[in-house]
Amino acid sequence: MTNPLLESHVLPPFSAIEASHVEPAVSQIINESRTYLQNLLANLSRPSWEALVAPLEEQGDKLDQAWAPVSHLNAVRNNDDLRQAYNASIALLTEYGTELSQNEQLYKAYQQLADSEEYKKLSQAQKQAVDNALRDFRLGGVALSDEKKKRYGEIQQRLSELSTQFSNHVLDSTQAWFKHFENASDLAGLPDSALAQAAQTAQKKSLDGYVITLDFPSYYAVAMYADNRELRKEIYTAYVTRASNNSQKVNVDGKVEFTNEFSNTEIIAETLALRHELAQLLGFNNYAERSLATKMAQSTHQVLEFLQELAKKSKPYAQQDYTELKNFAASKGCADLQAWDTTYYSEKLRVEKYSISQEELRPYFPAEKVISGMFDVVSRLFGIQVRHLSDFDSYHPDVRFFEIYKDGAHVASFYLDLFARENKRGGAWMADARVRRNTTKGLQLPVAFLTCNFTPPVGDTPSLLTHDEVTTLFHEFGHGIHHMLTQIDVAAVSGINGVAWDAVELPSQFMENWCWEPEAIPLISGHYQTGESLPQSLLDKLLAAKNFQSGLQMLRQIEFSLFDFRLHAEYDPKNPHTAQEVLHQVRREVAVVQPPEFNLFENSFSHIFAGGYAAGYYSYKWAEVLSADAFSRFEEEGIFNSATGESFLREILQQGGSKTPMELFTNFRGREPSIDALLRHSGIEVHSNFIEEDAV
Numbered sequence: 047m048t049n050p051l052l053e054s055h056v057l058p059p060f061s062a063i064e065a066s067h068v069e070p071a072v073s074q075i076i077n078e079s080r081t082y083l084q085n086l087l088a089n090l091s092r093p094s095w096e097a098l099v100a101p102l103e104e105q106g107d108k109l110d111q112a113w114a115p116v117s118h119l120n121a122v123r124n125n126d127d128l129r130q131a132y133n134a135s136i137a138l139l140t141e142y143g144t145e146l147s148q149n150e151q152l153y154k155a156y157q158q159l160a161d162s163e164e165y166k167k168l169s170q171a172q173k174q175a176v177d178n179a180l181r182d183f184r185l186g187g188v189a190l191s192d193e194k195k196k197r198y199g200e201i202q203q204r205l206s207e208l209s210t211q212f213s214n215h216v217l218d219s220t221q222a223w224f225k226h227f228e229n230a231s232d233l234a235g236l237p238d239s240a241l242a243q244a245a246q247t248a249q250k251k252s253l254d255g256y257v258i259t260l261d262f263p264s265y266y267a268v269a270m271y272a273d274n275r276e277l278r279k280e281i282y283t284a285y286v287t288r289a290s291n292n293s294q295k296v297n298v299d300g301k302v303e304f305t306n307e308f309s310n311t312e313i314i315a316e317t318l319a320l321r322h323e324l325a326q327l328l329g330f331n332n333y334a335e336r337s338l339a340t341k342m343a344q345s346t347h348q349v350l351e352f353l354q355e356l357a358k359k360s361k362p363y364a365q366q367d368y369t370e371l372k373n374f375a376a377s378k379g380c381a382d383l384q385a386w387d388t389t390y391y392s393e394k395l396r397v398e399k400y401s402i403s404q405e406e407l408r409p410y411f412p413a414e415k416v417i418s419g420m421f422d423v424v425s426r427l428f429g430i431q432v433r434h435l436s437d438f439d440s441y442h443p444d445v446r447f448f449e450i451y452k453d454g455a456h457v458a459s460f461y462l463d464l465f466a467r468e469n470k471r472g473g474a475w476m477a478d479a480r481v482r483r484n485t486t487k488g489l490q491l492p493v494a495f496l497t498c499n500f501t502p503p504v505g506d507t508p509s510l511l512t513h514d515e516v517t518t519l520f521h522e523f524g525h526g527i528h529h530m531l532t533q534i535d536v537a538a539v540s541g542i543n544g545v546a547w548d549a550v551e552l553p554s555q556f557m558e559n560w561c562w563e564p565e566a567i568p569l570i571s572g573h574y575q576t577g578e579s580l581p582q583s584l585l586d587k588l589l590a591a592k593n594f595q596s597g598l599q600m601l602r603q604i605e606f607s608l609f610d611f612r613l614h615a616e617y618d619p620k621n622p623h624t625a626q627e628v629l630h631q632v633r634r635e636v637a638v639v640q641p642p643e644f645n646l647f648e649n650s651f652s653h654i655f656a657g658g659y660a661a662g663y664y665s666y667k668w669a670e671v672l673s674a675d676a677f678s679r680f681e682e683e684g685i686f687n688s689a690t691g692e693s694f695l696r697e698i699l700q701q702g703g704s705k706t707p708m709e710l711f712t713n714f715r716g717r718e719p720s721i722d723a724l725l726r727h728s729g730i731e732v733h734s735n736f737i738e739e740d741a742v
C-alpha cells in the first residue's frame with residue numbers, strides 16, 4: 047500500500063490524500079526521524095552546519111511536507127475521519143516536538159557549534175537560526191531536572207489537547223445553531239446578497255426559504271441589517287454564547303435548546319493554570335513573560351504601558367463615537383441602545399453620515415478584479431508577476447493556484463481558497479505549504495495557502511466583495527508575500543519562520559494601505575456590470591468614512607489585548623480569577639461600551655486559546671505601529687515609488703527572521719518605530735487639543 051504523504055512531492059498530492067494515510071505517515075516519519083537523529087548524534091565528531099543543522103533541516107522538512115496539507119485540509123475540508131486522524135497525529139507531533147526540544151545531546155551539539163570558530167563564519171541567517179534554536183531549547187525545558195522535564199512534557203501534551211478541543215468546540219457550536227425562515231420579509235433589511243446566501247444555505251439543508259447561521263458572514267449580515275430587533279438579539283445571543291455553558295443548538299425538531307456540551311469554560315481555566323505552571327517551570331514569573339521571550343517587546347511592563355498609552359489617547363475619541371451613536375439611535379426611536387443594536391445603528395449612521403454602505407460598494411469589487419488589481423499593485427511595488435495556473439492537483443473546485451515570478455524566474459507558488467463553505471473554518475489566514483530552503487537537490491521554493499471566507503458567487507452574479515473583504519484579502523496576501531518573496535535559504539528563518547510574533551503582522555497590515563489609496567483604487571475596482579472603477583465621489587466618501595468609529599475600534603482591540611495580556615501576566619494560582627472576571631476588570635478600566643453579562647465572547651476567543659496569540663494579542667497593535675510607520679515612508683516618497691518598494695522588499699520582505707525585527711525596521715525606516723503614524727492614520731492626532739475642545 048502506498049501512502050502519498052510519505053512520498054516526496056513539489057506540491058501536496060491533494061487528490062490522493064485520505065484520512066487513513068495521516069496517522070501512519072506521521073508516525074512513520076517521526077520514527078524515522080528519531081532513528082536518524084540518534085545515528086547522526088552518535089557519529090557526530092565536530093558539530094558544524096553541514097554535519098548537524100543541514101541534515102536535521104532536511105529531515106524536519108519531510109515532516110513539514112506531510113503535515114502541511116493535512117493541517118490545511120483539516121481547516122478547509124473538515125470531516126469526522128480527518129478530524130480524528132488529525133487529533134491523533136497532533137498528539138504524536140507534540141510528543142515528538144517536546145522530545146526534540148528536550149534532547150540534551152542535541153542541545154549540547156548546538157551549543158558546541160555556537161561556541162566554535164565555525165560559528166563566526168556562518169551567514170547571518172545561519173547564526174540567527176542557531177541562536178533561535180538555543181533559545182528554543184531553553185524554552186523547551188532542556189536545562190530542567192528529569193522530574194521537571196517530565197512534568198513539562200505532560201503539560202505540553204495536555205495544552206495541545208486543550209487547544210484542539212477549544213477550537214473544535216467553537217466550530218461545533220457555530221454549526222449547531224441555525225434559523226429557518228419561510229419568507230424574505232422575515233429577514234427585512236437584509237441586502238440581496240445576504241438573502242441569496244441565506245437561500246443557498248437553505249437549499250443545502252433541503253429547506254425552502256432562507257436559513258441564517260452563526261458563520262460569520264451570515265451572523266454579521268443579520269447583526270448589521272436585520273430590522274427585526276428581536277432577531278438581532280436572538281442571533282447576537284447565540285453568537286456570543288458559543289462554546290459556553292449556555293450555548294445554543296437546534297435539535298432535530300428544529301427547536302433551540304441550551305447545552306454545555308461544547309463548553310470551553312473549564313478548558314480556559316485549565317489552560318491558564320497549565321500555562322502558568324509551565325512558565326514557572328522555566329523560571330519565568332508568569333506566562334506573559336514566557337510569551338515575550340520570543341517577541342520584539344522587551345518586558346511585560348513595556349507592553350502594558352504601550353497598551354495603556356494607546357488606550358488613553360483613544361478613549362476620548364471612543365467616548366465621542368459612542369455618544370454620537372447613542373444620540374443617533376435615539377433619534378431613530380431606539381432610546382436604550384443594546385449590544386445587538388450597535389452594529390445595526392452604526393451601519394445606519396455610517397450610511398447617513400457618509401451615504402455609503404459596504405453593500406453599495408460590493409458591485410465595484412468583483413473578486414476577480416480585486417485579485418488581478420492586487421497582483422498589479424505588488425507588481426508595481428516589488429517588480430513581481432503573478433500567473434494563474436489551471437492545471438494543478440486541487441482539493442476543492444473553488445481553489446485556485448498561482449505562481450510568482452521575479453525577473454523572469456519562478457520564485458514561489460500559492461493556493462487561493464476564497465469562499466465560505468460548510469466544513470471550512472471561518473476567518474482568513476495564510477499558512478505555509480513549503481518553505482524556501484536549500485536542499486541537497488537544489489533550492490526548494492516557498493508555497494503558501496491563502497484562505498478567506500468571502501461570499502461565493504450566487505447564480506450568475508460573481509463573488510462581490512465588500513471593501514472590508516478587499517482589505518482582508520490584501521492583509522492575507524501581505525502575509526503571503528512575506529512568506530513567498532523571502533531570499534533566505536535557511537528554513538528556520540526563511541519567510542515567516544523565525545519572525546517574532548509581534549512583528550509578523552507588519553507586512554500584512556502594511557499591504558492593507560493600498561486598499562485606501564486613490565492611485566490604487568482604479569487597479570482593484572471595476573463594477574461587475576459596467577466595468578467602471580469606483581467613482582471618485584464614492585471613493586471620497588469611503589475615505590471620509592475610513593475613520594468612522596476608529597476610536598471605538600481602537601479601544602476594542604486594546605480591550606482584547608489587555609484582557610489577554612493581563613489574564614496571563616497577573617495569573618495567581620492561589621486565587622485564580624476567571625477569564626470573565628479579568629475581562630470585566632479590563633472593561634471597567636478602559637471600555638466605553640459594556641456588553642451584557644451573558645456575553646461570553648472569550649469562550650470562542652480562539653486566537654489566544656487555540657491559536658498562537660496567548661499573551662500576544664497585543665501584537666496586532668504593536669505591528670500596526672510598525673506597519674503604519676513603514677507605510678508613512680511611502681506617503682513621503684510616493685505610494686508606487688518603486689525604489690521605496692524595492693527597499694521594503696530588500697530590507698523586510700526578503701529577510702524573513704534572519705535579523706531582529708528592530709534591525710530590519712530601522713534598516714528600512716532609518717530610525718526606530720514611532721506610534722505617531724498609526725494615531726494619525728486612525729484620525730487620533732498626537733499633538734491634538736481635541737480633549738480640551740470636545741470632551742463632554
Ligand SMILES: [Zn+2]
Pocket residue numbers: 521525551554
Ligand atoms: Zn494577519
